[in-house]
Amino acid sequence: MSTQAKSVYACGALAFSLLSMCLLQPSISPAAKSLDQEGLTGVVIETMESEGTEGTVQTEQTTDGEEETFIEDVTDAALAESEEVTVMTPEPSEESFSAGMATVLNEGEKARTDAEMISKLETGEEYFSAGMATAMNEGAQARAAIIRVVPNVDGAMNIRAEASEEAAVVGKFYRGCVGEQVETADGWIKVQSGAVTGWVSAEYVRTGAEADQMIAELNPVVVTVNTDTLNVRKEAGTEAAVLAVASAGQTFMAGEVGDEWVRIFYTPDITGYVATEFVTVENKAGTAVDIETVKALQAEADKKEAERKAQEKKQQIAVTTGSPMLASVDDATLLAALCQYEAGSNYDGCLAVANVVLNRVRSGGYPNSIAEVIYAPGQFGSVRSGALNRYLNGGISGSARQAANDALAGVNNIGGYLHFCSGRVANVNSFSSYAVIGGNYFYTR
Secondary structure, eight states, X not given: OOEEEEEXXXXXXXXXXXXXXXXXXXXXXXXXXXXXXXXXXXXXXXXXXXXXXXXXXXXXXXXXXXXXXXXXXXXXXXXXXXXXXXXXXXXXXXXXXXXXXXXXXXXXXXXXXXXXXXXXXXXXXXXXXXXXXXXXXXXXXXXXXOOEEEEXXXXXXXXXXXXXXXXXXXXXXXXXXXXXXXXXXXXXXXXXXXXXXXXXXXGGEEEHHHHHHHHHHHOOEEEEEXXXXXXXXXXXXTTSOEEEEEETTOEEEEEEEOSSEXXXXXXXXEEXXXXXXXXXXXXSOBOOEEHHHHHHHHHHHHHXXXXXXXXXXXXXXXXXXXXXXXXXXXXXHHHHHHHHHHHTTOHHHHHHHHHHHHHHHHHSSSOSSHHHHHTSTTSOHXXXXXXXXXXXXXXXXXXXXXXXXXXXTTEEXXXXXXXXXXXXXXXXXXXXXXXXXXXXXXXXX
16 A cells, blocks of 8 residues: 655645544554655645545644654554644545544654554445544543532432531532532532532532432433423322412422323422423433522412412301391391491391301300490491491491391301401411401401
């Protein structure tokens, strides 16, 4: 085999040579004759023939006027001392390209051809260079230098701003999430996971090969909400209580994945279920969640929990008919005036107010007459303000009168409630049970 010099390109050919970047495996072992390029700065392109196939060898070298040997006799063990060598096919043109570049890493050492740099890869009739082997090796070394970190906990662990138990929490590191080690310090590891960077206790994580093994064993699952809003339920079913409402694009680590429901870790303290048809399920490791996002999720869950508890306390009371109560015309009118003031012309609201008064009369804990209950100190605002007298002097609606009379006849729509307040000031958290009628909350503490 022989290698003949065909062309010498000036510096402008350098730009062309840099277009070449593919990688192959060695087996071309050409015997190249020495080239003497005195006083040139540029690129030498040579044509070579190997096993009947022609290609080109491109050598970049800068000379300073002294005689420089660009290509020595090439054997399976040694290549030219030049810094970069590229095998190209076909001959250089605007359409042709190099498939790679071999770079001598250690100063003074020669690039090798026996199984590291230049190779023959049969793809049709083309032969390519394996010159990117060095770059790939450097990439592999960089990857090997990355130490992965995973939490070894059942739920989630804290990521802190500093390497201290007293430092602020900046994120949550869930089981099934992964991060990269940044540095270590006295039993702490600084990790970067997603948008969160901070310190975790080395006691509760696994790193390196152990981390990779744990991720492989866990086979973690991440779900992404793909609808505008999605209920997170306490159990797997549409009748289960709603713990929170997730939004489009939110992602969560998942537990069990079923055909219809997926269990997710909504917050470190809350697991719930979402309908499978409204999420995208992916088998991959997740990343840490920043603390502000965790707080927002918790606030949403707290809101839903308060609504759920309030709903549990809320009573739907059937209307009943019990024993009637005898009352004078004046007491009946006074009762109707109070109903008008507290509930307006809403019949159901007026009936409920009338029954609070009658329940107190019967209770034994209040005075035993309608008038005494209504005028008891600090009980009704209409008495304190004098508004009740205005209604007594005229302005009682027919529905208020009817409600008062029906209550006296034994019709009851609030059961045994003794207290009520306006919805504007109601604090259902302080109620053990309540009913909402006509805008007022009737309750027991």
